[in-house]
Amino acid sequence: MNKKIGNQTYELENKPVILSTASFVGKKEACGPFNKYFKHCCVDDKMGEKSFEKAERKFFEKALQLSLDRADLRPCDIDILVGGDILNQIVSTNYTARDFQIPLLGVYGACSTMTESLIIGSTFLSCDVGNRIACLTGSHFSAAERQYRNPLEFGNQRQTYSQWTATGAGSTILSSNPKDGCVRVSRFAIGKVTDYGVLDIANMGAAMAPAAFEVLKAFFSDTKTSPDDYDLIATGDLGKLGADILRDMAYKNGFKLGSNYMDCGHSLFNADQKTFQGASGAGCSAIVFSSYIYEKLKRGEIKNALLIATGALMSTTTNQQGDSIPCIAHLVMFEA
């Protein structure tokens, strides 16, 4: 059976494997440093739809369909779809699940959704609740911008410490059959909601860094390992500033994040793409994991990796009512 290690970490006995992954990204994302890993991108970020919200759905459909195609599967071959997004009521996921007719477990963890979905999917497969589970999430810059901040037409000036919501969706299909793949989900840590009192919703990196720190600290303590034991440690969307804060917090607390540490958000865009601190959004860690990180594991370039997707759990209402930003981060460990 599976077992709990320490306070927040779990080790799976029957380790699910990754059967296939796919990312479908926006044009700006495709022009960034991960260009050669993103095999599919949109021509028009409205995807021929009348609204950005309807367009976001198309990214989800494309990513899910691509991951099915790569594994030569039909939707009815998937037992459960676990996923969510950052639009109110996770509508992109709901409408995608409707069109694919796969039983749905919708989750909300803001930009931590990919790791939350992988944790739920892996646990279900570890005990034979389903044979194949698809984990799906994404985001769209223009839909997120008008829901959380201002409509694009408003033309507001961005703060230098702000981030840019990634446009794209990532899908990862897990299988309980060890023969289906060579990358396994072996351990995970479920995060606690961490709130250091940040009030500025433009400063997501500073708000989320403590959540990433807390779950990493718990994981290293639970497993008696250190950052050096991993070939890659990737946080979700802290951006440059948030990643620097995390490095600093880690260093002051006795574990040093070295050159094996990256942040998906910080790495998604080039400096000349004017996104300031880098990318954010549920799609950010999903598309980087479902392409770059998975490819590196699959090719054997790295033997293990930790993915720590981070999410800010406020709403515009709680922000307007003066509440600080509660954040969460879940950690998933992969082995090739």
Add this chain to the structure above:
Amino acid sequence: MNKKIGNQTYELENKPVILSTASFVGKKEACGPFNKYFKHCCVDDKMGEKSFEKAERKFFEKALQLSLDRADLRPCDIDILVGGDILNQIVSTNYTARDFQIPLLGVYGACSTMTESLIIGSTFLSCDVGNRIACLTGSHFSAAERQYRNPLEFGNQRQTYSQWTATGAGSTILSSNPKDGCVRVSRFAIGKVTDYGVLDIANMGAAMAPAAFEVLKAFFSDTKTSPDDYDLIATGDLGKLGADILRDMAYKNGFKLGSNYMDCGHSLFNADQKTFQGASGAGCSAIVFSSYIYEKLKRGEIKNALLIATGALMSTTTNQQGDSIPCIAHLVMFEA
């Protein structure tokens, strides 16, 4: 190990039990037919807070704390909190998890959240990912009204086919230790998103009834059982109209829902409480299950029960953009 039965149903081998439950409800709910089952209610539905959103959080905290108290547990004795709510970004759950410092898996299934949480919690416990998991959800009439429809100050006239969002939260603590309780979670069915094209967001019963029908049909077919095999079949919040539609659909499709069928929403209020079709909201099935249904199972008045919480998965944005209402229902089977 657990096993899949048919297309959508799963049977747990190590069946988790219910360790304790608690409901904390609004005054109106406490004055309804379940009066003697609701042991704790608020005096003021603003709970001394400045906003309805902040008040909703207090209901969550009260329900969770009561369920901990009844089991003589501290928050650190709970491995994982699985829950969600119907406010944007499930903020009531997020802030409650922050204050209790229990690792959180946030879910979004609208008013189906209670059964979704029970499915995730039960599966995790069935394979030793955690020993005790709390499932928590709720809703607040005034917070939901202004987020989904109109602010109360607007004083709009309600349609006769509309429902009234329940004010209250329900918490159910599951345990992997069979000695901890006499009510077990034995089977569940994960719902597919069902959309029969209803566009009117005031008519939730009509939108959600097909989702309840589809999952019931799948469950009866998968398990080769009929409604007569169960002492109680309870849908979440279809209301009177939705429940009538479900009865009708079931009858026309070969299974008859008899006097063992009830709808939590239809049963929560008396006719003179002017809620038209009855209650709705994530709190509706949560408070009825965590009091009335659990008590009946625990006392042995019924030997088994099916809970089918139903959720409408649209957002105000998708509704304004002309999309129809996608709905979902998850089914959980309990045995005493």
